[in-house]
Amino acid sequence: MRLFFVKDFLDLVFPRNCLLCGRSLYDHENNLCSICKGTLPVTSYHLRPTDNDLCDKVKGLSTVGMVMAYLKFTKGGNSQKLLHQLKYRNKPQLAKELGSLYGKILNENGYSKCWDVIVPVPLHPLKQSRRGYNQSEYFGLGLSEALSLKLENSLQRRKFTETQTQKSRLERMFNMDDVFEVSNYSTLSGKSILLVDDVMTTGATLCACANVLLGNGAKNVDLVTIAAGG
Numbered sequence: 001m002r003l004f005f006v007k008d009f010l011d012l013v014f015p016r017n018c019l020l021c022g023r024s025l026y027d028h029e030n031n032l033c034s035i036c037k038g039t040l041p042v043t044s045y046h047l048r049p050t051d052n053d054l055c056d057k058v059k060g061l062s063t064v065g066m067v068m069a070y071l072k073f074t075k076g077g078n079s080q081k082l083l084h085q086l087k088y089r090n091k092p093q094l095a096k097e098l099g100s101l102y103g104k105i106l107n108e109n110g111y112s113k114c115w116d117v118i119v120p121v122p123l124h125p126l127k128q129s130r131r132g133y134n135q136s137e138y139f140g141l142g143l144s145e146a147l148s149l150k151l152e153n154s155l156q157r158r159k160f161t162e163t164q165t166q167k168s169r170l171e172r173m174f175n176m177d178d179v180f181e182v183s184n185y186s187t188l189s190g191k192s193i194l195l196v197d198d199v200m201t202t203g204a205t206l207c208a209c210a211n212v213l214l215g216n217g218a219k220n221v222d223l224v225t226i227a228a229g230g
């Protein structure tokens with residue numbers, strides 16, 4: 001009885017609301033209400049993991065295998081709102097929930113034995129200390145629980161790249177050279193790696209990471225992000 005009282009009190013002081021529609025959440029809901037969860041723009045990349053527009057995007061940049069994203073990215077859409085929450089609103093548990101939701105789909109579609117380890121794209125340490133967490137790592141943690149895989153932070157950033165949005169694709173690729181390096185070699189040798197990030201736009205960041213992994217002993221690398229498209 002007392003526990004219920006404490007919980008009611010906490011709900012009153014710190015109301016839990018859906019991060020998309022703002023409706024107050026039921027006890028069994030976390031981060032998102034069931035309606036918003038049920039209407040997320042889920043993609044079907046898992047049905048064609050080696051033959052889709054994301055694979056076309058990374059062609060020539062890296063020799064990765066499968067490329068998939070959980071949500072379709074649209075400007076002003078729910079996937080962009082979720083990414084914003086992850087970047088600016090301190091919501092690591094949301095990233096983890098998105099990972100477990102996608103992990104469940106991947107599991108149901110026979111992906112559970114595809115990989116040895118999950119590796120997240122690292123944030124620059126300054127950015128990570130400002131944000132408090134790496135959203136790609138939390139997305140990876142959700143995936144790792146759902147797929148019963150371990151997650152290793154095998155990569156690190158070498159230097160800061162300034163904002164790249166105004167640059168051309170070629171300049172961006174050039175600029176990504178030497179940005180990442182391996183921080184833990186023992187986790188890579190001969191392994192099938194699932195490399196995860198929050199969003200895929202040009203694919204330059206993911207491919208730069210994949211190339212470092214492949215150049216340091218990884219057997220193969222597949223890519224999964226929370227959102228992609230646009």
Ligand SMILES: [Zn+2]
Nearest residue numbers: 018021033036
């Ligand atoms: Zn909602």
